[in-house]
Amino acid sequence: MTMSNASHDKPAMDPALLAKLTGGLGDKGRVAKICSSFGEVYSEFFPDVIKSETGLDVTVNYLGCEIGYKNHLIDDLNSNVTLVDVTLRNWSQNITLACGNGFVITLMEHLLGATADTIEEPADRLLSIIEMDLAVMVFDKIAKVLRSAVNAPGGFEPSLSVPHALEMRARPPEDRPDEFAAAINMSITLAGIVSEFSLMVPQTALLKTKVTPPKPKRQSGGSSAEWTEQLGDQVRRSQVTLEAKIRLQDLTLRTISKLMVGDVIPFRDHGDVRVEVSANSKELYVCEFGRSGENYMVRVKDTMNSDDELIRHLMN
16 A cells, blocks of 8 residues: 655645735725825826926826736837836835836927927837937836835835846746736827836735825926936937938930949939938038038038937938
8 A cells, every 4th residue: 555645745835826825916996096006106297207207288188007927017018118127125025017108209209399289190100329329218117106106115116137138038937937916097188198117016916005195396497408408418329320312314224124233324414413311311501412522422512300309200
């Protein structure tokens, strides 16, 4: 007669039950109530933060919450978002913030001088390098409101990772257990363009938190010039690839089909050769073609658009 190993016969405890017993999973109604408190804080105070930093008016509304495993909540996000991972000492080491790219793109256009009547619904696309720099500032403000609302012991500042696109996010290790979390979803509207941002927070942190509205700091947009100056400086220091196009002499299809290596096609222009210089498919300058020593070059003769129009285009 053989004796069975009792440890092998004992079934593993259900992960949800274990999480409930250890404070990692709460009643849906209780979690929803806590998330709603965060929604109220962001709806009331985040517009003040954006106004004080940029001078721009935004509207923020709570959209509700979703509950589940944290990695699943992230996988369910719209692909047109940028993420950062956040740690807040004495509160949670596993927070993730998501912000719709449309808000960052629209905010960038406003800060670089565009007016509401000229801004269209942004296309679904990844953020440019310069827009990623702006996203760092946006995420910093979202995290600062979170820090104020939870009032974690010690008064530590949140620590943020480098922003990254959802599609660039590293997959979590298979052997790393996931946490039950809640996604706190908010809409944010700037000049009629509606986007969203979300906070994905483990329930271990939520369930021990009493949300405290931060003290209002209504200002008159005094930091707007600082943001705009910083962004303008980033734009001016950005490397841009230029392309030059020269019109060649018209040839028949018969002639083109018989061109061989070494054949020469003349420029269309006689005298000064007109060159159109562009970047990101946007025409920038009219130039003339020439040579300086061993190098061919172009000399700028005229601009296609104003400085502001060029900057707003090249930052995308």
